[in-house]
Every structure is written in C-alpha cells, then in structure tokens.
Amino acid sequence: MIKTILELENMKVTICKTEQELLELKDAWNTLTHHIDIHSPFLSWDWIYTWWTNYKNKLPQGSNLLIFCIYDENDTLFCIIPFYTTIIKKLHIIKFLGTEFESSDYLDVIISEKYETDFILEIFNHPHIIDALVKYDKLVLNNILPSSNLWKLQNLFAQKNHFPTFFKKTSTCPYLDLPESEEELLKGLSKNMKSSLRRTRNKINKDPDIVIDKIENESEIDEAIKALFDLHDQRFTDQAKDTKFVFEQRGAFHQKIAKIFLALGQLAFYIVKYKNETIGCLYCYIFNNRVMYMQAGFNPQYARYALGNQLILRAITDGIENKNIEFDFMRGNEAYKAKWASDKRFLYQEEFGFSFKGKMDTNLNRAIFNLKTIIKKIIKKEGE
Numbered sequence: 001m002i003k004t005i006l007e008l009e010n011m012k013v014t015i016c017k018t019e020q021e022l023l024e025l026k027d028a029w030n031t032l033t034h035h036i037d038i039h040s041p042f043l044s045w046d047w048i049y050t051w052w053t054n055y056k057n058k059l060p061q062g063s064n065l066l067i068f069c070i071y072d073e074n075d076t077l078f079c080i081i082p083f084y085t086t087i088i089k090k091l092h093i094i095k096f097l098g099t100e101f102e103s104s105d106y107l108d109v110i111i112s113e114k115y116e117t118d119f120i121l122e123i124f125n126h127p128h129i130i131d132a133l134v135k136y137d138k139l140v141l142n143n144i145l146p147s148s149n150l151w152k153l154q155n156l157f158a159q160k161n162h163f164p165t166f167f168k169k170t171s172t173c174p175y176l177d178l179p180e181s182e183e184e185l186l187k188g189l190s191k192n193m194k195s196s197l198r199r200t201r202n203k204i205n206k207d208p209d210i211v212i213d214k215i216e217n218e219s220e221i222d223e224a225i226k227a228l229f230d231l232h233d234q235r236f237t238d239q240a241k242d243t244k245f246v247f248e249q250r251g252a253f254h255q256k257i258a259k260i261f262l263a264l265g266q267l268a269f270y271i272v273k274y275k276n277e278t279i280g281c282l283y284c285y286i287f288n289n290r291v292m293y294m295q296a297g298f299n300p301q302y303a304r305y306a307l308g309n310q311l312i313l314r315a316i317t318d319g320i321e322n323k324n325i326e327f328d329f330m331r332g333n334e335a336y337k338a339k340w341a342s343d344k345r346f347l348y349q350e351e352f353g354f355s356f357k358g359k360m361d362t363n364l365n366r367a368i369f370n371l372k373t374i375i376k377k378i379i380k381k382e383g384e
Helices: 019-024 026-034 045-058 118-124 127-133 156-161 182-187 191-206 218-238 247-263 300-305 307-321 356-383
Strands: 003-007 011-016 064-072 077-088 091-096 138-144 165-177 210-214 267-274 277-287 290-298 326-328 343-353
Touching (some): 011 127, 091 356, 191 300, 191 307, 218 267, 218 277, 247 267, 300 307
Antiparallel strands (some): 064 077, 077 091
8 A cells, every 4th residue: 555645635645666566556557658748668567577577686775666546535545756766975865766777758747738837836835745755865857948847946945945957958859840751851851861871772672682670579579679789789880989878788778678669659660681681770659649769779790881871760650651750760869860850959957955964975976066067168169
C-alpha cells in the first residue's frame, strides 16, 4: 500500500518507494499518459519500470524510488513526479528516473492537461512536500526543456524557499518537421545532399545482395540489438572514438524495451544486410506522432553506400507515410543531423541545494561553470 503523505480537500499525495508499488501503478500511470500529449516515451511506465528493474543494482547503494503520485477527489491519478534518490560523492540527491545509463530526454512532471502549470509550484511549495524533499541534499533535474512544467522551479520555488540554484544547457536536440511527401522533403535539402542520396540509393538498388528490412517480429529483436551494438562499436573504433553504448552494460535493457515498444507499435528498427551479413542498423521509437532517432550502427567497410543517410531517409519516408509530424534526432549536435534538421531544441540541467552541503555544492558548481564560461570567452576573443 502506497503511503499517503498529504491529504487536502480535493486531493491526496502519496509516495511510491518500492518496486512492487511501482508495478501496481502501471494501469493508472498508463491511463494518465494515454490522455495527455507527453513528448517523451521516457516518461512512460514501460520505460521507467524497465529502466529501474534493469539498472537498480548498478546504481550506488542506497538508491531508492521516490515517486510522488497525486490523486483527485475521485481517487484518480492525475499527476506523477517520477523521482528516485541516489548518492553521489557522499551527497544524497533526488533525480529523475531514467537519468543514468540511458539517454532519457524531455523529462518532466506528468500531469493531466486540465491542471495549470502553477499547480506544480503549489505542490512543490507545500510544507509537507518541502519536508519530504529537504531530507536530501540536492534536487538535480536533467534533460528538461524550457517549456517543461518544472522550468519555473528555478525561480518561483527556489527563491521563495531560499534554495540556491544552478542551471546550464547540456544538450542540443535537432529535429525535422515532416512535410507531406518525400518529394517535398528532398526540396528542402541542399543540392549536394540530394545528389548524394540519389547516387547512393541507386547503388543500393543496383546491388541485389543488399536488402533493407524493418523488424516485425519479437524473435528478431535480441539478435538485431546485439548487431546494433557491434556495428556501433565498429564505427566508433574506426573513428578512434570512445562510446558509452556498450552491449555488456546496456544491451539487456534495450533488448527488453525494444520488445515492449514493438508490441505497442512504438518501434521502428531497420536492418541492412549484405549477403545475409548485417552491415547497418537504425533504431528508432515512434511516440505521439514523432519518429525518435535512438541509435545507429554501420560497418565502415560499406561507407560507399552511405547507409546512415539511406536509413534515415527510409525512416523519414515511413514517418511521412504514417502521418507522423516530426523526426527527432534526439540529443547530439553531430554534423550529419544538421544536414537533415530544420530546427533544434535545447536540454538543460537544473540544480537546487537543500542542506548545507547541498547548497555549498550547488554554489560551487555554479561558480566553476561561470569561471569556465569567462575563460572560454577570453580565449575566443584572443583568437579573433
């Protein structure tokens, strides 16, 4: 039974702290997210539950769930604040579920659209909620958009309670608003890009040994995910770069979540084979009419086919045919994304210090960040 920490006239607030309680939230969580336009599959119950069960034993000892659930007078769940607690450098920190190991972007409070954003501030400013938070040293919110429900916390919540804050831009997420046809898409690309796409597409079409497939069956997932990791590693090794996308650390999670999303109709996984050898993969999620680029891998020996761009073109074309509105390249400002993207979003990290140690750490992080910014400006000016 989830503990109730606050009861008001028209609502009650509970805190989910155990895996069993999280499991029991599944139906209510899914009902809530089904009726609102959340931007991110990383706020879905399936992602969060799979993330927690897969990575909980890899988190620092003492990490625990801290999910605030708010119910209306009819005992209907209308707001979820999906936190967990962890220990980093001897600091007890509250973070969003999903912000370690995986690229969980666009995180936020999950709330019914009939409630105003200011309601979140009222909840956070309630003495009982503050008491629950300040037992910890810091609150760190990763991967949030300026349009998120929690963005206002950096001023209205922190200033009222005299919590020091620090926020910084952490990631760029390029995206493409999808047109109504592939023809219109190609018109929006550069002349060189269009020429390259047509040339390499013709090469692929003329080679009977190359086949591009889309995964449709769960039985194909495990092998496909393993191939994705292997090809991603080959590409980074060829470029003499390191990568955190390592099968031994993250493969089991993606094999599980890909099967779940396939069953929900939220997976788009493309494979390129040359004589039955897998030489390219593109791993995407489909969520709320958006195609979301999760990861890719290619054998560098087949660079002449420009498999990356060809698979992106295939995924975008499928997205257009399925009436999706956007292709989101997710975090990362790589040059190849800029060739496709029409715009970009920015993700931020916010920190709030609660305890003396937490306040000192937040102020120190802000000072270091400001100093680095000044040094970069000086170096840039001297180089002009």
